Amino acid sequence: MSQTIMQPTPAWQVMLDGKDLTAKLAPRLLSLSLAEDRAEKADTLELTLHDDDGAMVLPPEGARLTVAFGWAKGAGVTLGLVNKGSFVVDEVRFSGPPDTVTISARSADFAGAYRKRKNRSHHGQTLGAIVALVARDNGLKASCHADLAAVVVTAAEQAHKSDMEFLRDLGRRYDAIATVKAGTLIFAPVNARTTASGKAIPSFTLTRRKADHVDYHRAARDGAQDGAEAQYYDQDSAARKTVSTPGTHRKRLKKVYASQADARAAANSERNRLARAAATMSFTLALGDARIGANTSVTVTGCKSEINKRAWRVTSVRHELDGQRGFTTALEMEGV
Structure with a gap:
């Protein structure tokens, strides 16, 4: 019994x-x-x-x-x-x-006008103001992280894109997540320690003995892109200029930005994204955990030392239940 x-x-x-x-x-x-x-x-x-x-x-x-x-x-x-x-x-x-x-x-949260294409531009506005405007247009609450809310965007064009696509692009420029959860439009740094509302990001420890399957991958650094550079139009000299991050093999962004600040933000964001992509991991829990969601902070024990000592962020989750009393959770993560 x-x-x-x-x-x-x-x-x-x-x-x-x-x-x-x-x-x-x-x-x-x-x-x-x-x-x-x-x-x-x-x-x-x-x-x-x-x-x-x-x-x-x-x-x-x-x-x-x-x-x-x-x-x-x-x-x-x-x-x-x-x-x-x-x-x-x-x-x-x-x-x-x-x-x-x-x-x-x-x-x-992703239904309706949020997915409809439109044309408009934003000049000299803060990220907080832009997020608030998009949220209001879609009947959502706005929650822009304190680390980003006051950042001034010189120019951001929404050319025949949905609000969802526009915020995705804006998030990529500022290394941020743009998503909608529980009726709230959230805009926050990818590696923030707190949520946009100020609460601590949930953190979990995963042990190897509870895993159904583990798959770790580290990309070779030699010759790989390890930095980024972006161009902007300088009004004073009426010419294009370039800002660069540290790195030996820099990725050049295609877009030409309206200011040095916009270009630098985009270049730094891309460098951060490339660094995170260097180490990825799949981890499937034999006994699922519904509390683990996207962007949860994770540490791992019981694996190789370089895996255990690295901090991880969950990029996507798949929870699966079946009629035979099975419940598993499969995580995709990137190193931070």
């Missing part, structure tokens, strides 16, 4: 437009997966259910699903459900035999 009690058992909840469907869906569940990304990609939920009796009702396009999952009981896991947000159904597939229904939904 004690062995049964100690065996970890996952739990989950799915609500459709506010109605709890968990009890009805549980006997049909083949798999539930959630892919989370730290940047501009929408989080994606996928439910696969069997339809052996033909009684499964297909949800309408645009229906809103709210999902939570975690562990109901067991040793060595954190108990309780973690709310993973709401998702809008955008694709339904029926196939067979055996008859199955697959429901795909995207984060509700």
